[in-house]
Amino acid sequence: MREFDLLQPKTLNDALEALAQNNATIRPLGGGTDMLVDLRARRVQPDTLVALQGVNELRGVTRANGHLHVGASTTIAEILKNPLFAPFNALRQAASVFANPMIRNSATIAGNIGSASPAGDMLPPLLALNAQIELVSRNETRVMPLSEFFLGPRKTAKRADELISSIQLLVTSNQSPVSNPQSSAFYKLGLRQADAISLVSVAVWLERDGEKIRDVRIALGAVAPRPMRATRAEEILRGQIFSETNLKESARIASTECSPISDLRASADYRRRMIAVYVRRMIEQAWQHF
Numbered sequence: 001m002r003e004f005d006l007l008q009p010k011t012l013n014d015a016l017e018a019l020a021q022n023n024a025t026i027r028p029l030g031g032g033t034d035m036l037v038d039l040r041a042r043r044v045q046p047d048t049l050v051a052l053q054g055v056n057e058l059r060g061v062t063r064a065n066g067h068l069h070v071g072a073s074t075t076i077a078e079i080l081k082n083p084l085f086a087p088f089n090a091l092r093q094a095a096s097v098f099a100n101p102m103i104r105n106s107a108t109i110a111g112n113i114g115s116a117s118p119a120g121d122m123l124p125p126l127l128a129l130n131a132q133i134e135l136v137s138r139n140e141t142r143v144m145p146l147s148e149f150f151l152g153p154r155k156t157a158k159r160a161d162e163l164i165s166s167i168q169l170l171v172t173s174n175q176s177p178v179s180n181p182q183s184s185a186f187y188k189l190g191l192r193q194a195d196a197i198s199l200v201s202v203a204v205w206l207e208r209d210g211e212k213i214r215d216v217r218i219a220l221g222a223v224a225p226r227p228m229r230a231t232r233a234e235e236i237l238r239g240q241i242f243s244e245t246n247l248k249e250s251a252r253i254a255s256t257e258c259s260p261i262s263d264l265r266a267s268a269d270y271r272r273r274m275i276a277v278y279v280r281r282m283i284e285q286a287w288q289h290f
């Protein structure tokens with residue numbers, strides 16, 4: 001591993017100042033679970049790392065103005081235990097099959113997003129939940145839909161002087177008479193039941209109006225250069241009665257929308273077939289949760 005300087009700022013301002021004053025060889029450090037592997041493999045060779053663990057402004061989960069604001073340093077373990085995440089079933093399901101308890105205690109949500117792996121477990125649920133991402137630099141704060149953040153494998157819209165500061169999720173209440181019931185579900189297919197990188201993953205979000213699916217989002221992982229929405233599959237279901245025929249057709253379309261690769265773990269054809277299976281199952285599961 002190449003030597004590097006480690007900065008440990010105590011405030012967000014200090015972290016942003018460090019990023020602004022250095023060149024592209026400075027990198028933020030969250031829980032380090034991806035970064036350490038990358039450093040050892042010399043996939044990244046930064047001169048300086050900015051450790052974010054001591055920055056309080058990046059911690060905490062709060063509910064305000066109809067949104068859940070999830071601090072960048074929120075760990076996967078916290079998503080499992082904090083009751084504020086209860087409305088976001090898909091996110092909780094992804095957290096429950098994420099690595100193992102030790103990794104979940106260190107790995108952060110911003111680190112999962114920052115790594116931009118097509119197989120990152122938290123990414124399909126966040127896309128299905130229509131998450132917004134807040135990016136801060138010394139001079140600017142910008143909020144963008146997460147769907148616009150991923151540009152390719154390990155490539156994002158984040159500039160070198162920016163940090164992910166929070167992730168925002170719209171909170172609705174199934175008890176409220178003015179909003180329709182909403183539900184979400186996630187499944188990761190791996191070579192082992194837990195602690196395995198996904199072969200495919202699927203997250204869905206549904207809004208129900210009587211016997212109709214009023215709105216729907218379907219997100220897929222590990223079957224394209226970046227986590228993706230299956231928008232044509234969504235069109236088959238949006239505004240339609242929940243029916244076996246629509247479900248089958250939507251799942252079939254989803255399997256044609258993705259572009260998986262064949263590798264040692266599975267063929268592209270198998271991955272496509274599994275997308276059809278799990279899109280259908282996750283829609284059924286989310287519907288049953290209403």
Ligand SMILES: Cc1cc2nc3c(=O)[nH]c(=O)nc-3n(C[C@H](O)[C@H](O)[C@H](O)COP(=O)(O)OP(=O)(O)OC[C@H]3O[C@@H](n4cnc5c(N)ncnc54)[C@H](O)[C@@H]3O)c2cc1C
Nearest residue numbers: 030031032033034035099107108110111112114120121164
């Ligand atoms: C044994 C093992 C098992 C794993 N299992 C899984 C799994 O089941 N599912 C899965 O999805 N992943 C898994 N991972 C990968 C990893 O744990 C996750 O991607 C994790 O979420 C990374 O978070 P981190 O806080 O450790 O990020 P780090 O390693 O600290 O950083 C990752 C990247 O994000 C950037 N970054 C971190 N924080 C910020 C920020 N606030 N703003 C901008 N950029 C930032 C860093 O610069 C770096 O590029 C596993 C890793 C290991 C070692």
